[in-house]
Amino acid sequence: MSLCAAATVASFAAEPTDLDSLFRGKEYKPVLSASLRDSAANEASAVPGKAAAKTSKSDGYYMLQFESVADFDAAQRRRAQISASTGYAIQVVFDAPFYKLRGGGWGNKKAAEDKARELSAYNITAFVVKVK
Numbered sequence: 001m002s003l004c005a006a007a008t009v010a011s012f013a014a015e016p017t018d019l020d021s022l023f024r025g026k027e028y029k030p031v032l033s034a035s036l037r038d039s040a041a042n043e044a045s046a047v048p049g050k051a052a053a054k055t056s057k058s059d060g061y062y063m064l065q066f067e068s069v070a071d072f073d074a075a076q077r078r079r080a081q082i083s084a085s086t087g088y089a090i091q092v093v094f095d096a097p098f099y100k101l102r103g104g105g106w107g108n109k110k111a112a113e114d115k116a117r118e119l120s121a122y123n124i125t126a127f128v129v130k131v132k
Contacts, residue, residue, distance in 0.1 A: 066101045
């Protein structure tokens with residue numbers, strides 16, 4: 001190996017690449033905005049009637065559904081992960097044959113869709129479902 005080739009290899013080997021950091025579990029994760037961890041959403045998910053009472057133009061009760069899995073143990077694991085990443089109290093709802101992971105609570109569809117859009121910026125996929 002020539003001296004020039006050795007210097008080139010050494011210069012590239014000194015800095016880890018993006019792939020190196022991904023394989024070591026050091027991938028980039030953006031900091032979750034404080035607005036996504038608001039206490040009003042957590043309270044609303046615990047008490048469904050409370051969210052509808054706070055909004056003046058309530059057209060039902062909307063939640064975000066994050067995932068649907070067939071295995072109960074997998075649902076519990078994902079519940080903990082989603083709750084940690086969003087700050088929402090996640091409910092596991094059994095609707096045969098799936099366990100649906102839902103959280104949050106809004107009195108109108110637009111507010112729920114806005115939160116789903118905010119979460120998508122953090123690679124958290126959710127869609128709006130009408131509960132009542």
